[in-house]
Structures are given as C-alpha cells and as structure tokens.
Amino acid sequence: MRLMLCSLAALIVATPALAHTAPKISVETLKSVTQELSSDAYEGRAPTTGGEKKTIDYLVKRFAAAGLEPGNKGKWTQDVPMVEITATNVSPFTATGGKAPVTFNYRTDIVAGTYRVVPQVALKNSELVFVGYGINAPEKGWNDYAGLDVKGKTVVILVNDPDWETKDAGPQAGPFEGRAMTYYGRWTYKFEEAARQGAAGAIIVHDTKPAAYGWSVVQSSWTGAQYELAAPNDHMDQSEVIGWIQLPKAKELFAAAGKDFDQLSAAAKQKGFRAVPLGMTLSGSFSNEIKRSMSKNVIGVLPGTTAPDEVVLYSAHWDHLGRCDAVDGDDICNGALDNATGTAALVALAEAYRAAGPTRRSVAFLAVTAEESGLLGSKYYAENPLFPLGKTVGGVNMDVLNVLGPVKNFEITGAGKSELEDMVKPLLAAQGRRVSEEATPESGGYFRSDHFSFAKLGVPMLSGGSGEDLVDGGAAAGRAAAEDYVRNRYHGPKDEYDPNWNWAGAVQDLTIYYQLGRQLADSDAWPNWYPTAEFKAIRDKSRQEAK
Known part of the structure; x- marks a missing residue:
C-alpha cells in the first residue's frame, strides 16, 4: 500500500509544471498585515469585541485587494453564534475534611470556569476523587473511571497521557503512543470525559513539562471572558466547574488527604489503575456575566476554471486573547506570532495565487475565529461548511510562522496520517530540507x-512548518528560541511585532504551502488518509456521498 501511496504522490508532483515554480511571496505583505493586526489598536483581537x-x-479589505471574491454567496463572512462567559465574584475554593483545610486562591492557585450558560455556579462539599489521567479508552483496555460513580463529585486529573515521559514516539512506543500525545492527553478530552461520566467538577493538575507551557499561559487563557459556541441546551450536559490547579497546591491537597501525590501519579501510569477517593470535599x-453575540469567520475564494465546486483550503485563525492579565503594566495580548503571522500568510498566498493565474479547482482562504477558545470557529465551519467537505480536496492550516530565519528541516505535526505528507517530501527535497520528527510531540500540537476540526470530519489538512535546525545557529539555537518564546511571550502581552524579525524561514514554508496547494488545485487527485489513520472512514464516506 505504501508503494501505491508514494506512486500517487509522485504522479501528482510531476503533473503541473507550476508545481515546482517558486512563487513570489511578499515579505512586505507579511510584515504589514502582521504589524497591523498585532498593534494595540486591535486590543488583542478577542472575538465579539x-x-x-x-x-x-x-x-x-486585504482579501479584496489581493483579488479574492467573497466566499459565502456574495458575503465575505460567515456568522458564528457565540456565548461569552466571564466569571466574577470568584470565591476562594476550599478543600476540607482532611488533616487541614486547603485554600486555592483564584488566578495564583486555581483557575475555574464553566461551559454552562448559567448566572451562578456553586460547588458545595463536592467529594474529591483522583482519577489519574481521566481516560476511558475501551479500544486500549484502559478505563480510569472503571467501577466508579462520580455524579456530584469533583475529579482531579493529571495532564497529558500516561506514557508521556517515554523516550520514543509512535504506536509501538506505548499504549498511548509514548512521547507523542494522543487526543486522550488533551485537556479538552479530559473535560469532555468528566462530563460524560457525570462529574460536577473537573480539575486538571498543571505541570509545566507534560502541559508544554507554564502556569502563566493557563492564567492568561482561563481568566477573563471565555467563549463557547451557542447551543440549544446551553451546555447543561457539561460539568458545573472546570479548571486547573498549580502542581504545588495539588501536592498540598493530597498531603492533607493523607496521600502521596508522587506515588499515586506513578500508579496512574499503569494499566489497571483504580481511582482513589481523597476523603475531602471541595x-x-x-457568578457569570453572560453575553450572546455573533463572531465571524472570513472567507475569500479564487474560483476554479473547470472544477470550481472542488476546493483547496488554506486556513488560519485571526483571533487572540484580547485584554489579559497585565505584565509590566501591559494588559493587551497582541498575538503577533500567534496568529497575526498565519493570518498574514493567507493574504500573501492569495496574492501569489492571483499573480500566477487561475487554477483548475477553486482555492479558498479561510480566517477563523475563536481558535484560542477551543478551535470554535473552525469547528463551526467544519460542521456548517460553505463548500461541502466531500468536495474539499485538502489543504494547509497555518498557525505561527517562523521569524527566526531559514532552517534545514521541516516538522510535520502528527506525522503518519495523510498522503499529503508524501506530496510534501519532494518539495522539501527541492529546497534542500529534510523532514524531521517533531521536537516536542508530547505537547500535542496536532x-x-x-x-484538527477538519481532520475529525475527514478533510486532510497539512499542519507543519519550520523545525528547529536553523541555518544560522543550528538546532541548539532553534530550541533555545522556541523555549524562550513559550516561556516569555506565548499567550502573554509580550507576543508583539518585532521589525527585526527574519522572514526567510517563513518564505521557505509558504513556498511549500503554495506548491502543495497548487498541485492539488491543478490536478484531479483526491489525497486520502493512510489506512491506519482514525479519520479515513469518515473521509471515505463523505467522498462517496459527494460523488
């Protein structure tokens, strides 16, 4: 089967002469759009503000100037119904019933919120239960909730997967793919599963290494206005309280309960672990301030010549955190890298496509809202597509460009899933670059x-970009820069535009994205998922329905 896939990729790559033609990517466009969108005048680009x-x-304005046409039946935007919930009058959370009470101060020790659209939330003496990693995976014979009734109780959950410290990554490395995070390791899954189990509260223990970011990111992301898609049931099927606690406070809580946190955490890594009641209540x-409003996705399109109903998709999220917890007096999370750069890439790629002339298939450029709130804009589009997903060929998602300079490698996020990877490899070889493993697969970037919103519904989308092996400075310099960004700027007020950025690496990546998309847009191929990928069945079904 692999030989067939490689042959398909080779055929596609060889077909259009334009495939290997390097487009002219405007660095000036990248700079101007990024600088504009990340300026203080945009107040951090929070949805509905x-x-x-x-x-x-x-x-x-920029999409129109780039030569795009409105992508929603003559409109540039798609309405995304949102509900905004802002917690106010947060009382300190207190755990009692152990050797001593444990108090969690809001922001510094705990962040708490709710998906439920209700004016008041109160946990009263909710029994605390440690459920390890909070995973129920029947196909793996793993159930941290086995034999447990958590209705009305609050579950305490570890972040990531049980085998996140494994050296290797991949299906053979451990029950949850070793170092590479599976969806079971994501905080979104853990809250979803806790709700399915009927838990009144779900609290994740923050630990910087397995979370892949520090407490400051949790604090800035989980305080202030929180967004969710509007739903007829107002999300009343979710837990009353969701949140995070600091690792030292978790250890204090377990000690007050007469438990050893490190010992129980180690036990939770083993198959057959059974949840442990802490003998304490939380x-x-x-209160909640509730606001219902419409946010918007923005979509422009270059219509195809002979197959305009078949669409190649480029996506990026335009939103960021808005006003956030102040650092050195600055309370605007500008989101320059994350993701004004990716949004700027949409404009730059649109200009390049327009300059190169029309394609056989249509090419759409989608800027989505509320990614920072849980991929909400892309989720809404994928569930309410303006172009049928069965007719969406595939595409590229762009989230944070490389502004450190040219690199020798390219990392495919969540490698081993789709045939798009085979198409990208010869394009990278033409640049003298190699594909390398993700530097931090435990962070769950996929x-x-x-x-991911599109993948879940079957559409192959490439997610990948510059690795850390810089031409100037090597892998050590690249790793140091990545760690510095996560530590000092990611989801904070210091993610600001810098006129000294080196855009050469971004241009390398955008050239690959363009060439891949152009191949798809000028061919009649339908790249699919690999046979082992969890998204293949839904893709096959949607394609069959589209025929």
Missing part, C-alpha cells in the same frame, strides 16, 4: 490548531 470588528474590516462559587 471592538477588536474583532477592526480585524474583520481589515481582512476583508467548595467554591462564582490537537491544538484548526486543522
């Missing part, structure tokens, strides 16, 4: 950006 309106107006409350 004045910053959103400015963002949408600017993107429509209480706490807060589940943290908008391509």
